[in-house]
Amino acid sequence: MEQSTLAPEPAVAEADPRRRPTLWRSRNFLLLWSGQTVGEIGAQISTVAVPLLAAGTLDATVFQISLLTFLAWLPYLLFSLPAGMIADRVDQRKLMIACDLGRMVLMGSLPVIALVGDLKLWHLYTAVGLSGVLTVLFNVAYKAKLPRMVEAHQLVDGNAKLSMSKDFAELIGPTFSGVLIGLVGATRTFLANGLAFLISAVTLLLIREVPEAKTEEKADDEERLPLRTQMTEGLAFIRSQPILRKILACTTTSNFFVMAAGSIEVTFMVRELHAxxxxxxxxxxxxxxxxxxxxxxxxxxxxxxGSARIIWVSMAVPGPLYLLMPLAQPGWGVLLYGVGLAAFSANAVLYNVAATSYQQRITPTHLLGRVNASFLWICYGAIPLGALTGGALASTLGLRTALLICVLGTWSAALFVVLSPLRTMRHLPADD
Structure with a gap:
C-alpha cells in the first residue's frame, strides 16, 4: 500500500542557516498546527464536561466517575503497538482525518441521544473508550507524519509549536468548558467538542500532498514478517539505541511520579492548604x-x-523549584505550588520537544509509527500505576510527605539522561 507525504518546502542552501525557510511560511504545517490547537481545546472541553456530565446529569458514583479516567487511558496499553503498525502502513493524513471524524461523531452523539432518548452512563463509557482508541491512532499518526512534513532542522521548532498548542488549550480549555456548561449544560457542551474535531479534520483535508517514493523490497520483506514481529519492531529498534533507551526510561519515570503527584495535588491544595x-x-x-x-x-x-544538550539540562536544572510544591502554605502561599508546577511545565515543554525531535531524527521513516507507539505504550502505561501509587502514599504517609516523595522522584528521572551519552553531545545528529 503506497503512502503519500506532505509537499516539501523549497530547498534552501544548508550553508547559510539564516536563509533556511521558517515554519511560518509552511502552509502545510500551519494548517496542521491550527487544526491541532482547536482539537486540543476540544479535548480540554471534554476533560471538564465528561466528569460533570457523569456526576450531575447521570448521578454517577465516585467509583463510576473514576472508571471514565481508566477508560480514557486504557487504549494506550491495549492499542498503542497495533496503532503503530497501522500508522506505518496507511496514509497517515487520511488516518488522522478518520480519527477526527470518528471522535466528532462519538462526542456529538451524546447530546443527540439525550435529546431523542434517555442518555445512560454506558453511552458515556462507550464514547470515552472508543474516543480513546481513536486518540491513540491519531497521536501515533501525527507524530510519524511531522518528520515527513518539515525539514530536519525544523523539527525542534515544529514540535515546540505543537507543544504550545497543548499548553494553550490547558490554559483556556477548562475555563471555556466551564462557561459553556453554565450556559447550555454539560450535555450540549459536547457539540462544541465535536465541532473542534471537525475543524481539525478540515485543516488536515486542506493540506497538499505529493506521492512519496517507496522501497518496494523493504515493504515486501516487512509484509512477510509475522504480525507480532511487525508490531514489536519499534521496541526492537529502541533496544538497539542506547540514548533512546535512556530517554524512554527518563520519560516513563517522570510520568509515573508526575501522575502520582497529580492524583493528590487537588486534595492537597483543598484539604492541607484550604485553598x-x-x-x-x-x-x-x-x-x-x-x-x-x-x-x-x-x-x-x-x-x-544545543539541541541534544537541552534534553538533560531541561530535566536537571528546574528540579529544585519542584520542592516549592510540597512547601506551599495556606493563603497566598498556595501560589508557591503554582510556581513549582510552572517550572515542571516549562521543563516538560523543553524536554518533550527535544527528546521527540531526537527520536524522530534517528528513526527510519518506515518505523516512525511503531517507534512512537512503543514510546506511548510504555510511557503512558506508567500513568495509571503512578496514580495508584500517589493515592497509596498519601493514605499511608500523609499528603505533604507523599507529595515530597513524588517531586523528588520526578527530579530523579533526570539521572537517566544526565548519565547518558547525551552529556557529551551538543546537537542532534546531522544538526551542525
Missing part, C-alpha cells in the same frame, strides 16, 4: 503559562544551549 476553588484554578493557569512561555522560545533556547 478555594478559584485559587486552585489560578494555580493550574500559572502552570500553563509556564509551558506557553518556554514553548515560544524553545527553538532559540535549543540553538543556544
Amino acid at each position: 478555594p476553588s478559584w485559587m486552585v484554578g489560578l494555580v493550574f493557569s500559572i502552570s500553563a503559562i509556564g509551558g506557553l512561555a518556554l514553548g515560544a522560545v524553545a527553538n532559540r533556547l535549543s540553538e543556544r544551549v
